[in-house]
Amino acid sequence: xxxxxxxxxxxxxxxxxxxxxxxxxxxxxxxxxxxxxxxxxxxxxxxxxxxxxxxxxxxxxxxxxxxxxxxxxxxxxxxxxxxxxxxxxxxxxxxxxxxxxxxxxxxxxxxxxxxxxxxxxxxxxxxxxxxxxxxxxxxxxxxxxxxxxxxxxxxxxxxxxxxxxxxxxxxxxxxxxxxxxxxxxxxxxxxxxxxxxxxxxxxxxxxxxxxxxxxxxxxxxxxxxxxxxxxxxxxxxxxxxxxxxxxxxxxxxxxxxxxxxxxxxxxxxxxxxxxxxxxxxxxxxxxxxxxxxxxxxxxxxxxxxxxxxxxxxxxxxxxxxxxxxxxxxxxxxxxxxxxxxxxxxxxxxxxxxxxxxxxxxxxxxxxxxxxxxxxxxxxxxxxxxxxxxxxxxxxxxxxxxxxxxxxxxxxxxxxxxxxxxxxxxxxxxxxxxxxxxxxxxxxxxxxxxxxxxxxxxxxxxxxxxxxxxxxxxxxxxxxxxxxxxxxxxxxxxxxxxxxxxxxxxxxxxxxxxxxxxxxxxxxxxxxxxxxxxxxxxxxxxxxxxxxxxxxxxxxxxxxxxxxxxxxxxxxxxxxxxxxxxxxxxxxxxxxxxxxxxxxxxxxxxxxxxxxxxxxxxxxxxxxxxxxxxxxxxxxxxxxxxxxxxxxxxxxxxxxxxxxxxxxxxxxxxxxxxxxxxxxxxxxxxxxxxxxxxxxxxxxxxxxxxxxxxxxxxxxxxxxxxxxxxxxxxxxxxxxxxxxxxxxxxxxxxx
Amino acid sequence: xxxxxxxxxxxxxxxxxxxxxxxxxxxxxxxxxxxxxxxxxxxxxxxxxxxxxxxxxxxxxxxxxxxxxxxxxxxxxxxxxxxxxxxxxxxxxxxxxxxxxxxxxxxxxxxxxxxxxxxxxxxxxxxxxxxxxxxxxxxxxxxxxxxxxxxxx
Numbered sequence: 001x002x003x004x005x006x007x008x009x010x011x012x013x014x015x016x017x018x019x020x021x022x023x024x025x026x027x028x029x030x031x032x033x034x035x036x037x038x039x040x041x042x043x044x045x046x047x048x049x050x051x052x053x054x055x056x057x058x059x060x061x062x063x064x065x066x067x068x069x070x071x072x073x074x075x076x077x078x079x080x081x082x083x084x085x086x087x088x089x090x091x092x093x094x095x096x097x098x099x100x101x102x103x104x105x106x107x108x109x110x111x112x113x114x115x116x117x118x119x120x121x122x123x124x125x126x127x128x129x130x131x132x133x134x135x136x137x138x139x140x141x142x143x144x145x146x147x148x149x150x151x152x153x154x155x156x157x158x159x160x161x162x163x164x165x166x167x168x169x170x171x172x173x174x175x176x177x178x179x180x181x182x183x184x185x186x187x188x189x190x191x192x193x194x195x196x197x198x199x200x201x202x203x204x205x206x207x208x209x210x211x212x213x214x215x216x217x218x219x220x221x222x223x224x225x226x227x228x229x230x231x232x233x234x235x236x237x238x239x240x241x242x243x244x245x246x247x248x249x250x251x252x253x254x255x256x257x258x259x260x261x262x263x264x265x266x267x268x269x270x271x272x273x274x275x276x277x278x279x280x281x282x283x284x285x286x287x288x289x290x291x292x293x294x295x296x297x298x299x300x301x302x303x304x305x306x307x308x309x310x311x312x313x314x315x316x317x318x319x320x321x322x323x324x325x326x327x328x329x330x331x332x333x334x335x336x337x338x339x340x341x342x343x344x345x346x347x348x349x350x351x352x353x354x355x356x357x358x359x360x361x362x363x364x365x366x367x368x369x370x371x372x373x374x375x376x377x378x379x380x381x382x383x384x385x386x387x388x389x390x391x392x393x394x395x396x397x398x399x400x401x402x403x404x405x406x407x408x409x410x411x412x413x414x415x416x417x418x419x420x421x422x423x424x425x426x427x428x429x430x431x432x433x434x435x436x437x438x439x440x441x442x443x444x445x446x447x448x449x450x451x452x453x454x455x456x457x458x459x460x461x462x463x464x465x466x467x468x469x470x471x472x473x474x475x476x477x478x479x480x481x482x483x484x485x486x487x488x489x490x491x492x493x494x495x496x497x498x499x500x501x502x503x504x505x506x507x508x509x510x511x512x513x514x515x516x517x518x519x520x521x522x523x524x525x526x527x528x529x530x531x532x533x534x535x536x537x538x539x540x541x542x543x544x545x546x547x548x549x550x551x552x553x554x555x556x557x558x559x560x561x562x563x564x565x566x567x568x569x570x571x572x573x574x575x576x577x578x579x580x581x582x583x584x585x586x587x588x589x590x591x592x593x594x595x596x597x598x599x600x601x602x603x604x605x606x607x608x609x610x611x612x613x614x615x616x617x618x619x620x621x622x623x624x625x626x627x628x629x630x631x632x633x634x635x636x637x638x639x640x641x642x643x644x645x646x647x648x649x650x651x652x653x654x655x656x657x658x659x660x661x662x663x664x665x666x667x668x669x670x671x672x673x674x675x676x677x678x679x680x681x682x683x684x685x686x687x688x689x690x691x692x693x694x695x696x697x698x699x700x701x702x703x704x705x706x707x708x709x710x711x712x713x714x715x716x717x718x719x720x721x722x723x724x725x726x727x728x729x730x731x732x733x734x735x736x737x738x739x740x741x742x743x744x745x746x747x748x749x750x
Numbered sequence: 751x752x753x754x755x756x757x758x759x760x761x762x763x764x765x766x767x768x769x770x771x772x773x774x775x776x777x778x779x780x781x782x783x784x785x786x787x788x789x790x791x792x793x794x795x796x797x798x799x800x801x802x803x804x805x806x807x808x809x810x811x812x813x814x815x816x817x818x819x820x821x822x823x824x825x826x827x828x829x830x831x832x833x834x835x836x837x838x839x840x841x842x843x844x845x846x847x848x849x850x851x852x853x854x855x856x857x858x859x860x861x862x863x864x865x866x867x868x869x870x871x872x873x874x875x876x877x878x879x880x881x882x883x884x885x886x887x888x889x890x891x892x893x894x895x896x897x898x899x900x901x902x903x
Contacts, residue, residue, distance in 0.1 A: 072846030072882045209842040216847035217835040217854060219782020219822035226781040234776065259765070291765065291772040363786050363794060363848045363881040412784070412848030413881050444787040652842060656887075660845060663883025686791035686879060695873035697885035 053099070053115065054083060054140050060164060060178040062089050065099035067118045068125045069384055070212075071362075071411035071418070072660070073716040074653035075125045077211045079133060081649050082126075085203040086137030086196060088161035089177065096211045101386040101406045111391075111401050118408075119385040121419050121528070122575055123616045123714025126649055130712055138193035140184075144177055147184035151175070162202075198647070198709055205707065207652035212410075224382030224409045225367045225441065232369065232437045233262055235430050236293045238300050239282035239450055241680040243523025244272055245307030246281060254299040255285055260292025264300070265433040267426055272308075276486050277396050277425045279450050279525055284430045290441055309523025310679040314456075317522055317676065318354065321458035321479035324518035325352075329477060330493060333502045336512035341473030345464030349548045352460050353540045354741040356673035357453040357524055359689060364412020365447040370427035371437035372397065377404040378437075379424055382411040389421035393428040415664075416528035420452060445684040452527025453674055455480045455499060457520065457536065461544040465552070471563060473512040476500065476541070481522035483532060495519045499533050501574040505541065505614060508570045509563050509582060523679060530664065531717035534615045535724070539669075539742065542611035542725030547738065556729065557593055557610055561586050576616035576713070584710075585612050588621040588642040591704050596623025596640030602733065605629065609729030611722040617713030618645040622662065624726040628734045632748040636666060636727070638700040645718065646710035654715050655703040661719020662701050667692035669724040671743050751815045755780065756824025766812035770804075771795045773811050774821060782822035782851045786879070793878030796852040796859075797821050803859035822851035825858060834858045837895035845882035853878045857892055861899050867892065 055063040064080035080096045083089075102114035116132050141161055148166040149156035152173055160167050167174045215221040240247060252264040269281040285296035342348060368381030370393075377399060383389050386406040394401040411418060427440040442450070457480025464473040482495035496517035507513055529535070545563075549556035567583025589612040593599070598610055605628045612621030625638040639662045648654050671690045674683045683689050728739035731748070739747060753760045753773070760778055769788075774780040774797070783806060786794030790805040797806045798820035825832045831839075834857050844850045853876070860867060860875045867875060872892055880888065 070846075072844075074845070209839070210844065212847070213839045213842065213844060214831075216844045216850050217822075217831070217838045218826060219780075219851045221847055222781075223784075223848060225785065289768075289772065289776040291768040291776070295765075361881060363784075363792065363846070363879065365785070411846060413846045415881075441785075444789075656842070656845060656884075659886050660883045663885055664881075667883065685789055686787050687789060691792075691879050691881060692883075692885075693879060694876050694885045694888060697883070697889075699869060699886070699889060701886045 053136060054087065056140070056177050056181040058178045058181060060093055060176055062094045062177070063097055064094055065097050067099045067116045067129065068120045069118075069386065069408050069411055070098065071120055071384065071414035073120065073125070074210060074650065074656060075120065077208055078126060078650045078653050079129055080211070081203055081208060082130060082133040083137040085201055086134045087141050088163065090164040091203055091208065093164060094211075098408050098410070101390065101408055103387060103390065103401065105402060119387065120414065121384050121416065123618065123716040123718065126712050126714050127617065134195050135193065138195055139189050142190050142193040143184040143187050144180055146187050147180035148175055150183060151180060204647070204649050205651065208650050209652060222409050223364050223412045224369075224380070225364055225412070227369045227380040227409055227439070229369055229371050229378065229380070229437045232439055233286050233288065233434065234290045234293045235284045235286045235427075235438050235440045236290070236297050236443065237267065237282045237284045237426060237440065237446070238297050238302060239280040239446065240304050240307070241449060242304055242307040243309040243312065243679050245679070246305045247283070248303040248305050250283060251301040252283065254301065255296040258292060258296040258299055260288040261296040262286045262288065263434050264296075265430050267429050273488055274486070275488060276422065277392050278422050278429070284426070284440070286430060286434050286438060294443070306679055307523065312523055312679050313677050314356065314675045317456065317520070318458065321518070321520050324479040324520055325458060325460050325477060329479070329516040329518040330496060331514060331516050332496045332500055333507065333513065333515040335507070335514070338473050338475055338512045338514045341512035342462070342464050344466065345472060346467040347552065348462065348464045349544070349551055350462045351544055351547055351740060352458060353543065354458050355456055355536050355539065356742060357456040357676070358529060358668055358672050359448050359451045359453060359674050359683070360415040360417035360529055361448060361689060361691065362411070362413030362415055362417055365444055366417070366423040366442040367440060368424045368427040369437065369439045370424065370431040372428055372431040372435070375403060377428060379404060379428065380407040380409060381424055381427070382409055382418055383421050383424065384411070384414045384418040385421065388419070389424035392421050392425045396425050397428060397432055415530045416532070417451060419528055444686070448674070448684050448689060449681040450525070451674070452485065452525045454529030454532070454535065455483050455526050456522070457481070457499070459536070459540045461540060463544070463548055469552070471506070471510050474506055474510045475514045475516070477516040477518070479518035479520050481520045481524065481526055483526045483528060485526040492519050499536070501533060501537070503570070503572040503574055503577070503580060504537060505582070505585070506563055509565070524676060524681070531615050531720050534613060534717070534721040538611065538613040538721030539724040539728070542613065542722065543728050543739070546609070546725070546729040546732065550732070555599070557589060557598060560589060560612065576614070576618070580614050584619045584644050585614055585621070587706055588612055588619045588644050591642035591706060592621040592623045592640055595642065595702060595704055598623050605734055607730035607732065607734030609726045609731070609733060611725035611729060613718075613721040615718035615721050618643065618715065618718035620658070620661070620718045620722050622722040622726045624723065624730045626727065626730040626734050628731065628748060634670075634731070634744070634748055636696075636698045638702070639698045639723070640702045640704070641719065642704040642706065643715070643718070644706040644708070645713040645715050646707070647712040648705055648707045649712060651705055654705055657715040658703045658719040659701045661717070662723055663692065663697050665720045665723025666696070666698070666727065669727055669742055669744055670696065671745055673743050751812065753811070753814060753819060754817065755819045756821060762811060767810050769807050770797070770809045770811050770814050770819070771806040774806060780821040780823050784848055784851060786849065786852075791879070792849065792852075793856055794849050794852040796855040796878065798855060798859055801859065801862060803856045822855055825855065832858055833898035834861065834891075834895040837891040837898060840894060841887045841891035843884050843887045843891050845884055849878060849880045853880065853888065857895065861896055865900050866896055
């Protein structure tokens with residue numbers, strides 16, 4: 001963002017100041033990503049106003065609101081750090097609070113952000129809010145300086161700020177933020193304030209613990225599932241289990257007779273072929289409490305039509321992908337002359353890889369509270385893009401978006417599932433029907449069987465080398481059901497864009513390269529799952545490189561490094577661009593290899609694998625150790641990870657996300673798959689979807705950060721993609737077994 | 751029936767089969783107890799029943815009659831946090847935090863039985879699920895909590 005103007009007015013500032021005797025500052029509107037815009041339906045425009053953003057109280061306490069929803073990625077601490085750095089606040093005295101969703105109607109009548117973009121996704125919170133939050137902090141600091149200058153009759157240029165103190169060295173005077181906040185609130189803020197040069201950062205780059213830790217360990221933190229409004233009822237829904245199926249008949253008499261049941265409400269799904277607002281049609285049981293609603297649901301007698309995908313199973317979908325790969329697909333990138341390269345090759349390499357559908361499974365299942373009234377609607381729940389809930393509910397119930405207030409709670413995990421607010425639409429439809437406030441709860445089975453799954457697919461990789469040992473050709477062919485699910489306005493020829501990122505490694509590093517996509521048919525709903533296509537493609541590409549290296553008798557790290565080459569910027573048009581620097585990827589590979597003892601001799605049954613990947617602007621490499629027992633039991637005693645995400649705001653947060661990526665990557669690779677039979681998902685709870693527990697988690701995860709002062713990237717997703725291939729490569733070293741299908745499950749059992 | 755929750759007595763007259771979890775959350779107002787799976791797999795709903803960890807999502811209210819029930823809200827002694835809570839803050843364990851109340855309750859019960867657990871004891875004694883993958887810090891926090899609990903730190 002290039003200094004969006006802050007057109008706060010003196011009158012507004014005074015109003016807020018009078019309200020609390022405090023200095024209150026709004027953030028300028030920061031740019032939001034196209035992805036954010038698409039999810040939220042909020043246009044990116046320039047707007048600004050005064051709002052509850054920074055509050056400096058006369059008792060020196062400071063409250064900073066973080067605009068983006070917190071789902072475990074650490075924005076409740078990292079975003080306020082950015083503000084506090086420029087403000088010059090003592091971070092120990094800062095408390096943090098979730099900023100409510102604030103929308104407004106722009107002069108052109110379109111809905112826009114009132115203060116700043118407010119969504120969490122695409123590892124974009126730090127990147128997207130960086131400029132705006134720095135400006136907010138700087139503007140507030142300049143106001144405080146101006147207030148002190150007025151008090152002391154000193155030139156503002158001679159006043160310095162440090163940890164909540166203002167000083168004038170020449171006169172030896174000193175005062176606190178709180179002491180001048182009242183005066184500052186009467187001054188007109190600058191349109192744009194100077195930002196600190198990086199060398200003067202004292203808070204950014206220092207490890208900070210999460211601000212909300214105490215509320216979490218005492219059980220006081222409020223998640224969506226904990227939200228309450230007066231007169232609230234409770235609902236659960238019976239949804240059609242079959243992909244795109246419908247209800248043929250329902251007998252709800254027994255359900256209505258269950259004590260505590262208030263009403264049964266039909267929730268329709270939109271016509272097939274149209275965009276979805278709710279995923280599946282079904283019947284909601286509204287009751288006095290959750291348990292009565294669940295009992296009522298059990299008593300419903302519904303006959304479902306099996307829908308157009310009745311014959312789909314995991315096996316049939318896999319066969320479908322295999323068959324597609326026999327033909328010719330849509331060539332989406334074609335550099336040089338691939339056929340010529342293979343015709344003249346000294347060696348060629350080829351492998352197929354398979355990945356299943358996986359579920360987001362945030363530990364807090366979907367839920368939402370809705371209170372629909374004649375002239376206003378209140379929504380509160382766990383959403384990555386609360387503005388999308390506002391947009392979807394407005395469309396479904398044909399209301400003015402500004403008559404719908406959406407409050408943001410803490411999220412019990414997101415992982416991309418809560419980019420879609422279908423559960424908010426359901427809750428609103430139910431509340432609209434019964435005209436009472438409703439809390440809709442999804443049970444775990446609802447959540448797992450009505451997810452928007454990470455796409456499943458079959459990959460076909462080929463590579464060739466010339467007589468000098470240089471890689472001259474690379475082909476990546478993929479048959480999958482695209483994440484672009486039910487997008488009637490998008491031609492199927494665009495579906496590849498969510499599954500193959502055309503500028504990903506090794507594009508531009510090998511002369512002859514082809515990417516080819518086959519759009520597979522599946523009824524399973526798909527969506528964004530943490531690091532979307534990067535998880536699939538990093539596994540495939542980084543495993544295949546390892547295979548090639550072993551085929552050639554070359555060290556897998558050395559092969560990667562010579563393909564990557566030196567530090568330079570290559571064009572990267574996908575999310576995380578505009579550039580990809582292969583030298584930075586080589587840098588994290590070298591660091592992880594060095595700290596992880598890569599290449600050291602390992603004993604029998606032991607292996608040490610490496611992989612690295614560029615995800616959404618961040619570079620991560622991991623070295624994974626494995627021990628495989630005589631019975632095939634796998635243990636991962638240690639993972640060493642190196643990351644380069646440019647300027648690091650909170651190194652502790654970066655380490656936490658890296659650890660999370662390692663554990664999520666391992667958990668998913670080990671055992672996770674969503675299985676389909678008869679046109680429905682049969683996997684339904686944690687007994688069959690076996691998330692990793694502490695016993696299998698690596699006891700040691702070492703994280704190393706490279707920070708060369710490049711612009712900041714995010715950290716929510718990039719820790720995950722390298723884990724599965726590094727693990728698979730370690731397994732190959734340990735026992736010679738090449739993992740080409742996920743999950744690993746019992747492939748190691750003897 | 752009478753239910754003793756965090757030192758308070760509650761009267762319950764509803765369905766005796768209702769899982770304790772839903773009574774605690776919907777009626778008694780102890781929302782720190784979380785719903786995760788409903789089949790005693792994830793442990794987000796862990797409470798103490800007479801000092802022992804129990805998964806309240808599959809425990810009928812009737813099974814808790816006359817027992818001493820402790821939820822996360824009752825674990826601290828006033829403003830003084832339980833050593834496990836303190837260690838969780840020190841090691842900065844939580845990410846989304848949703849599972850952590852259940853993890854903390856499970857660990858607090860584990861330490862009552864075994865004040866000095868080895869890594870193997872932790873592996874077999876703690877089966878709660880953390881979807882964010884905070885296990886590495888959790889293990890450190892358990893050892894720290896054990897030391898605090900024994901009065902060594």
